Amino acid sequence: MSALVFYSLSAVVLISALGVVLLKNTLHSALLLGLCLAGVAGVFASLGADFLFSSQLLIYVGGIAVLLLFVVMLSGRSSELKLRQVNDQWLAALLICAVTFLGMRRYIFEAGTAVLTASPQPTTAALGKLLLGEYAVPFEAVSLILIAALVGAVVFSKARERKP
Amino acid sequence: MTLAHYLALSAALFLIGLFGALTRRNIIGILMGIELMFNAANINLAAFNRFLHPEGIVGSAVALFVIAVAAAEIVVGLALVLAIYRSQNTVYAEDISLLKG
Structure with missing residues (x-):
């Protein structure tokens, strides 16, 4: 049962991720994302990470x-649907991905022995504590980052006033 | 399901995201590739938490921090994309060459 769940979720995740990367239409990419x-x-x-799920x-x-969908729809032209969306370096990028995979492969197969021992517990109350x-300090730092991002987004997206 | 299955899924997702971030011409596409890589890292954190420390929750907490920072990053990035689009009228990375003078 858990194998069925895992493989179907993996298929959904990987196929839609490939669609995000390879599709020509950016709107379709955003929907697949x-x-x-x-x-x-x-x-x-x-x-078993219930709070992370929600x-x-x-x-x-x-x-x-949803934000990505808004930006895609605000910033495109219909003529771009015929343009190539992949740049000239795709072969080099493929090589970089292959080398990265060779580096990660050892750790994937070394970790293979771990199996599930306990049934999952609800995590929300413990996470709050x-x-x-x-x-508490990293939590406050993250809230500071969010405030900074909010202010930065407002500043960047404000229409620039022309000097008279 | 063993830990290796989840690590393989996350490695595949990371590589797809890396390929997208390296090859997309559209800045929004690059941001989407970066989001895929963040999600691969989060799968790793949750899987290590579940398999190696099933009584602990620190992996979930760190993944929450990653989600918050990724949200901040994507908000600023999209605001920059819109500002660039307004002033340069393009969203393609190779057309944005103002620093060449």
């Missing part, structure tokens, strides 16, 4: 994917 992020949320659920759905699928106790 939403599907891929939802699949990753499913992977989190299969790993925040992935809320922040990534509900926030980031951790974030407001031991991890």
